[in-house]
Amino acid sequence: MVKTANDQLFRPLDPAKQQTDVIERPSLGIWKETFLSVIKNKLAVLGLVLLLAIIFLALLGPAMVPYSASQQSLTNTNQPPSAEHWFGTDDLGRDMWSRTWQGARVSLTIGFVAAFVDLILGVIVGGVSGYMAGRGKLGDRVDNVLMRIVEVLYGIPYLLVVILLMVIMEPGITTIIIALSITGWVGMARIIRGQILQLKSQEYVLAAEKLGTSHPKIITRHLLPNTMGIIIINLTFTIPTAIFAEAFLSFLGLGVQAPFASWGTMTNDALGVILSGQWWRLFFPAFMIAMTMFAFNAFGDGIQDALDPRARK
Template sequence: METKLKIENDLFTPLSEEEKKIKTVVRPSVGYWKDAWMRLKRDKFATISLAVIAAIIVAAIFVPMLSKYDYAANDLSATYLKPSAEHWFGTDNLGRDLFVRNFYGARYSLLIAVLAAFINLVIGVLYGGVAGFFGGTVDNILMRIVDILYSIPLTIYVIIFMAILNKPGASGSGLLTIVLGLSISYWIGMARIVRGDVLQLKQQEFVLASKSLGASNGRILIRHLIPNCIGSIMVTLTLLIPEAVFTEAFLSFIGLGIAAPRASLGTLANEAMAGIYTYPYQLVFPSVMICIIILSFNLFGDGLSQALDPKNKR
């Protein structure tokens, strides 16, 4: 037996036009980049890391410029001074102020890392984009080359390349030599990521529409496919910088770094090893700064990856 509920119209009162406007909740339209920025700002670790990176960059630029001490000026009457109000990080064996030299070294380390990362960006994006877009035989050949290069530790390529470019008898390397050395092999990861994204994107309707309108392969790749990989590219670029900082520090530590009197954080750590038991503070400061830079970039890169992932959109 069915029971029908009879509802009288008098039980309901229609809303007025003003009440309809009040009741209607319209979510403002938010673009992809604005939404990603909002998610990034909610990540405390990423925000703090970005602030630390910005502070180090500003200090690396202005501390050597504004300090009364020159990074290369010797003062033999003030050698091996401990940290004090006059010399915050102490002085080295030649009386040079280590506070200034550490931030000057951070400037060179970051400059080398950023230049190398952007060169790797260009090579990796173009290489991976071509491999993914054309596919087939072209993709197989290009990726087998990548597999061969990846099978050998990347640091070996860097050391060999820098040893070839360095002048005989030189005690260190030039900026260009180190940048090229870091750029010769670190593009492989970027190429693989871009290739994977392009392989997925080239099946989309907008690529077919571009082909139907007569767009060339180069135009489709440069104007349509690569811009749609920008999220992955930015994250990978952010993670390439700390990797380059670490590699440069390692190369400087084994004597392949910036030639004196210039210094990077790695060369400062290398110079401090001679007096590690007597003057340990000389090694502590550059080492801590290297760790802070690498950790900050890694945390920021992780936060950026989460922010740019559409799956995390709320």
């Protein structure tokens, strides 16, 4: 009898050893995976490190030297950077290192707070608008009203709002934050609304609805977690925008007022002396603004890639 190759060479696998459906890869949460993916991106890591360094120095920088940001020393004006004064001194003899990091506090505070207010307002308005759209006459009306408000605010230039606010309120950090927030949240609201509208018709949301899940639960379990990525990406771009807006306003003289320092006011102060060769007066605050922008954008890009599963390797 001729034996077929089948009989000789192939034997059925012992059923006890069959492990067809086991997934070997450890199961990681979405955030852990995102983190691991960001870590692989060198530019994003550089951005993150820079960002942490800037925040660290903003917190501890002024305490590292014996001079406070407002302490004047008229015998020591316009000194170039030295071992004594790392970033030099300005025309009143104030230590530039101390002032730079003091200014960083103002800039970062405005950036984070304005972005946070944008986020809260944007998520609430955008979320309600997106969720209510298409839910009967009342829902459509709510969506319509909110979106018209958004459109009106979108059309107002924020510079105008700032100048008008300056008339009513005292110039300063609070005014800038209010001015930036009034016009800033509409972008976030639009993005969130669009995202919710799209997610709402996803089949898993329909399934949840069919399975009797309540509206608040659908929002918190299905809609918000899936907009998180977009929210975070947006934050990494609104924070630097707000910081830059503050620097710009302060540079125009509409922002933080003396004796407070911010990167914007410092660059403004330096303009008058740039021709006399005191490069350090302009260089350090301008460099810090540039570094912060770069750090946020590099990190934001990295997160964006990490959160997009199609871009993941």
